[in-house]
Amino acid sequence: MPELPEVEVTKLGIAPFLEGNIISKIVVHQPQLRWLVPDEVHLASQQTIRSVTRRAKYLFINTDLGALVMHLGMSGKMRVVDTSLPRKKHDHIEIELNTGKKLVLNDARRFGSCLWQSPDEEPLKILRALGPEPLTDDFNAKLLFDKSRGKLSPVKTFIMDNAIVVGVGNIYANESLFKSGIDPRRAAGKVGLKRYQLLTENIKLVLANAISQGGTTLKDFAQADGNPGYFAQHLLVYGRAGEECEVCQTPIRSKVIGQRNTFYCIHCQK
Template sequence: MPELPEVEVSRMGIAPHIEGHRVNKVNVHDARLRWPVPEQVHQVEGCRLLRVTRRAKYLLLETEQGVLILHLGMSGKLRVVPIETPRVKHDHIEIEFDTGHCLRLNDPRRFGALLFTEDNVEEHKLLAMLGPEPLTESFTADYLFQRSRDKKQPIKTFIMDNHQVVGVGNIYANEALFKAGIHPKRAAGAISKARYQRLVKHIKETLAEAIQQGGTTLRDFTRADGSPGYFAQKLQVYGRGGKMCMRCKKPLKEIRLGQRSTVYCTQCQR
């Protein structure tokens, strides 16, 4: 599943091609996505697309009429192509612009979504209860420390909870906890503020690096221009279970935590 950095890379890829341009038509070739695509998406036809923003993993296409809420699901891809470009299998949605190009959503598993709202998008039921964005000033060690008090759940599942902070996916949680020297099973409420300061710092740095490098989660993800959207990061623990720790040279341990693969160093993480 595309994580926050991959969605942000996608936003950066499509925005220059569609912002400021008028939507001529919305073609829904298959409405059977995660939720049925509502007829209201056609209300943006004839409207100018003002900007493309992101909230968590949702792309928000803001128009003069309302906001299209787009989610890539498990396998969604976005491309901006000339309208006459033949569609390929699983091209379910097309948004045509007055430039002669269209934004296409290709989604083999159909876990993606395209919704519409005329109301304040931040109050939409999918967004209203989300935690802060990790790369903003509102995500601080003080915030995370206060939210964690009396929490007995493992710190890894705590920081992956979108109600606490959005966008810290499995890869990035593994990496940030390793860099901060925190054991993934340690209770969130048992971690000091000083350690949360290190953790928040490494969450921000890890996500920022992933965005800069284009992401790392899906090998088959392509950006709007068709080039690979994911570039290998120097992952220190994720996907390296059983291999030597890059710091202490002891074997990394791999377990299942919250139904997700979790890799850590028994020596470096406490």
């Protein structure tokens, strides 16, 4: 599943091809994605794209009349290709530009979405309860500490709650907790302020490093075959159950927490 760094890199990859250009037309081949694609998305036709922004894992293609709000879901990818290129299987939405290029949303599992946000209406329901962005000053140790008091849920589940902080998906929650020496099974309310300080720093570091690594693939969003190159990373614990911890050589363990696979070292994380 694309997580925040992949979505940020997607934004950086597509923005140069979209910003300042005019949407010629929007073709919806499959309207039934996670939510039904509303007819209002066609309001963006003939509009200039002012900017491409991100909030959590949602991408906003902003025009004067409103914004296309897009989500990659579990399997979605975006690519920029020549308008003349034929449609591929699972290409559900094509946003054609006056430049002869088109932005294509491909989503085999159809958990992605394309919605419309008007500037004179209240934010879409899916956007109203989102917590702060993890790479901003609004996300800090005091926020985590204050919101965690009395919570018995595992700290990993806590930091993956988008109402607490957005975009800390499964991979990056595992990696950040390992680098902070915090057992993912520990109750969120039992983690002290100093440890949340370290965790906050590591969440920011892990996400920023992932985005930096992904920057090497930006050119792939407009390859001839239109295959965006999501990036490989060196992961310390995620997906390494049974392998030796790189710090202490203890075998990495796995456990399902909150319906998500969790990886940790019983020696390094307390």
